Amino acid sequence: MSLILFTNVHVLDVRHGRLQENHHVLVEGDTIREVSDRPLTSASARVINGGGRTLMPGLIDCHVHTTFSQTNLGLLAQTPNTTLALRALPILRGMLRRGFTTVRDAGGADYALKAALEDGMSGTVLGPRLFVSGPALSPTGGHGDFRPRSDRLQPVGCGCQRLASTRVVDGVDAVRLAVRELLQMGADQIKIMSSGGVASPTDPVNALGYSVEETRAIVDEAAARQTYVLAHAYTPEAIRRAVECGVRTIEHGNLIDAPTAKLMAEHDAYAVPTLITYEALARDGVRLGLGAESVAKIEQVRAAGLHSLEIFRAAGVKLAFGTDLLGASHNLQSEEFLIRAQVQTPAEVLRSATLIGAEVLGRSGRLGEVTPGAMADLLLVDGNPLQDLTCLAGQGEQIALVMQGGHIRVGSLAA
Structure with a gap:
């Protein structure tokens, strides 16, 4: 089973509306296995250096x-x-x-x-x-x-x-x-x-x-x-x-x-x-x-x-x-994010597009979160969406990587 290790990332905790700085995330197959504020090691894992970007749920x-x-x-x-x-x-x-x-x-x-x-x-x-x-x-x-x-x-x-x-x-x-x-x-x-x-x-x-x-x-x-x-x-x-x-x-x-x-x-x-x-x-x-x-x-x-x-x-x-x-x-x-932000806070808008969406679909705990046991649907984003949702606008220009079920669909950041 494939292993991918994200290093040097700030993990977006959508549940609490905060960034967890300098974290490491290990993906095993299609699932997030571990999220840690301490370095993780795996001899067989492909390492992706996030370059200080935000790692957030799909x-x-x-x-x-x-x-x-x-x-x-x-x-x-x-x-x-x-x-x-x-x-x-x-x-x-x-x-x-x-x-x-x-x-x-x-x-x-x-x-x-x-x-x-x-x-x-x-x-x-x-x-x-x-x-x-x-x-x-x-x-x-x-x-x-x-x-x-x-x-x-x-x-x-x-x-x-x-x-x-x-x-x-x-x-x-x-x-x-x-x-x-x-x-x-x-x-x-x-x-x-x-x-x-x-x-x-x-x-x-x-x-x-x-x-x-x-x-x-x-x-x-x-x-x-x-x-x-x-x-x-x-x-x-x-x-x-x-x-x-x-x-x-x-x-x-x-x-x-x-x-x-x-x-x-x-x-x-x-x-x-x-x-x-x-x-x-x-x-x-x-x-x-x-x-x-x-x-x-x-x-x-x-x-x-x-x-x-x-x-x-x-x-x-x-x-x-x-x-x-x-x-x-x-x-x-993605312009819907900017319309919503006229009434909701960025954290509320992000929860709408992650946690609450997962609830609607009956997939709480599996979708919409960067937590152990969740599906490895992950985005590496240039910027902090809790401060400015424009980093999610447009056609994904500020999204450096899209992972879906443990497969990298967009981007190919080197170790």
């Missing part, structure tokens, strides 16, 4: 769409899966270069893409470790229904039609079957649409999605396989309905109010804000092909973004890091 993005290579999601409906997967490859490589060693795909990526990345030990396909949802579930006319308005609406056939990496499915029995199918096909968690959204053409942002009965059925089926549900939801009413039905994470939540945030905290529900995507869509959405109906809805949620962070934070809701970027805007992923 980053976790809990809301990505790795197969959404176009901004106009309606155009993806007719794109073959093979084409979607091939277009995803540079998107995945970019995420890894920016230091994201694990991501949760919130709709689109499937088990096959996840398996290809896990086989990446051979070097064929490189990218973050994937937790996949498969196609998100949407009611007719909801955020996953990209059919245009027409007097001859394309039928959904058996009630479970795939449209732009979503499934339009209605009714308690039908959603139960859909969840069972997704889990059989390898989904790690289930994504549902609990409110209207920006990218879909016919649903107002404040529209409600699945009914209480449908949502409870979906949550029940996920729980039967020891997993959970994440819900796209913007408004207090939609968020409240989802949380009271047992949904674990609320995606976006821009229009949250204080009483609903308090309810989330009481139910130990997580929030996954995705503020950078609204900045990207407001700036370039039209140029990148976003439909006119969607453009009109952007400002409503964009303007409320920072205030939602304040409300979540005040209520004690745990905030995971998410981005939700589409098409050509994927390269803005």
Whole structure:
């Protein structure tokens, strides 16, 4: 089993928000074996001198769409899966270069893409470790229904039609079957649409999605396989309905109010804000092909973004890091750090992208920390992110090395 020894590094303790100076870290295989403030020795280890850089855990993005290579999601409906997967490859490589060693795909990526990345030990396909949802579930006319308005609406056939990496499915029995199918096909968690959204053409942002009965059925089926549900939801009413039905994470939540945030905290529900995507869509959405109906809805949620962070934070809701970027805007992923820093401290933002992300994924102790027994997902960073998060911005220019599961994916610092 391979041994790699990091010397002359300052280890970022994200749990306590501090740098542990002049430390040494020994990696055995895919796991961190030892972290010490005293020199470690191993005759068989490859030694990497960190040069006084920060050694920190790999980053976790809990809301990505790795197969959404176009901004106009309606155009993806007719794109073959093979084409979607091939277009995803540079998107995945970019995420890894920016230091994201694990991501949760919130709709689109499937088990096959996840398996290809896990086989990446051979070097064929490189990218973050994937937790996949498969196609998100949407009611007719909801955020996953990209059919245009027409007097001859394309039928959904058996009630479970795939449209732009979503499934339009209605009714308690039908959603139960859909969840069972997704889990059989390898989904790690289930994504549902609990409110209207920006990218879909016919649903107002404040529209409600699945009914209480449908949502409870979906949550029940996920729980039967020891997993959970994440819900796209913007408004207090939609968020409240989802949380009271047992949904674990609320995606976006821009229009949250204080009483609903308090309810989330009481139910130990997580929030996954995705503020950078609204900045990207407001700036370039039209140029990148976003439909006119969607453009009109952007400002409503964009303007409320920072205030939602304040409300979540005040209520004690745990905030995971998410981005939700589409098409050509994927390269803005790390700009979410700078938006969050307008409300949260750097330590809080870093915990969102490490410890809290690991909690959401059910991988506490294995991801998101530089501690013995954790996966060896490690970054060597020029600078101290506790003082200035810009060292994590851009395309990884200040990240000298990316290790994932004990394999060096980016960089090759000599001993």
